[in-house]
Amino acid sequence: MIELNDVTLTFPDGERTVTAVDHASLTVPPGSITAIIGASGSGKSSLLAVASALIQPDSGAVHVAGVDLMGLSPAEATAVRREHIGIVFQQSNLLPALTALDQLAVMNELDGHSRAARAETRERARALLARVGLAGHENKRPHQLSGGQRQRVNIARALMNDPRVLIVDEPTSALDHARGQEIITLILELTRDRGTSTLLVTHDRSHLARMDQVLVMSDGVLTAHDPHAAIAA
Numbered sequence: 278m279i280e281l282n283d284v285t286l287t288f289p290d291g292e293r294t295v296t297a298v299d300h301a302s303l304t305v306p307p308g309s310i311t312a313i314i315g316a317s318g319s320g321k322s323s324l325l326a327v328a329s330a331l332i333q334p335d336s337g338a339v340h341v342a343g344v345d346l347m348g349l350s351p352a353e354a355t356a357v358r359r360e361h362i363g364i365v366f367q368q369s370n371l372l373p374a375l376t377a378l379d380q381l382a383v384m385n386e387l388d389g390h391s392r393a394a395r396a397e398t399r400e401r402a403r404a405l406l407a408r409v410g411l412a413g414h415e416n417k418r419p420h421q422l423s424g425g426q427r428q429r430v431n432i433a434r435a436l437m438n439d440p441r442v443l444i445v446d447e448p449t450s451a452l453d454h455a456r457g458q459e460i461i462t463l464i465l466e467l468t469r470d471r472g473t474s475t476l477l478v479t480h481d482r483s484h485l486a487r488m489d490q491v492l493v494m495s496d497g498v499l500t501a502h503d504p505h506a507a508i509a510a
């Protein structure tokens with residue numbers, strides 16, 4: 278579950294302050310997907326940063342996977358992120374030198390686990406790559422994969438720790454329409470199968486009718502939007 282209640286986040290901007298998120302509230306239940314749309318600079322990335330435990334807001338209540346994020350130390354917030362939150366960014370930020378399998382396994386292996394734990398990590402990585410449609414591509418490096426395949430690696434990587442919450446920022450912006458629809462279908466299936474609370478920012482209104490909830494952000498203010506009305510707009 279993701280629960281934001283009356284959240285406000287400001288940034289200093291010279292003499293004044295910018296209100297990036299203005300008394301925003303939202304709930305994303307497990308197994309459902311909420312999309313946020315809104316103009317550039319309306320506060321969407323700031324809201325995702327709050328829900329990802331990357332930024333603590335000035336005021337309000339934030340609960341993610343049952344954890345109260347307000348008042349956590351940076352180290353505690355990092356621990357919550359690693360344990361409960363999967364994040365997929367707009368640009369695939371894969372490491373050029375690593376194979377698809379290693380992109381998934383490397384973070385777990387940096388923790389210095391036993392040989393058995395490493396084997397288990399690789400098995401999990403292999404299964405997740407197969408789940409996102411990349412069986413047979415485990416040993417390819419990013420330049421050997423298409424844009425859509427790279428985004429699939431990103432998604433699989435975000436699922437490595439079996440997160441309760443999935444935060445996705447513009448997953449289709451670098452893809453053509455058909456490839457974008459496939460990625461949205463995959464994210465929807467994973468949300469249902471794994472019961473994640475998924476929060477997604479998108480510019481592409483053609484996806485909105487498939488979402489459980491659509492919220493519009495405007496100058497930091499969130500308002501509900503009928504997913505089916507949005508497509509006609």
Ligand SMILES: Nc1ncnc2c1ncn2[C@@H]1O[C@H](COP(=O)(O)OP(=O)(O)OP(=O)(O)O)[C@@H](O)[C@H]1O
Nearest residue numbers: 288289295297315316317318319320321322323324
């Ligand atoms: N670190 C920061 N320091 C100062 N101001 C910031 C910071 N991050 C965001 N802002 C400001 O907060 C407001 C909301 O920005 P945000 O990036 O959240 O919007 P957005 O809807 O995600 O935009 P885009 O679609 O272009 O990514 C903007 O006025 C922006 O300039």
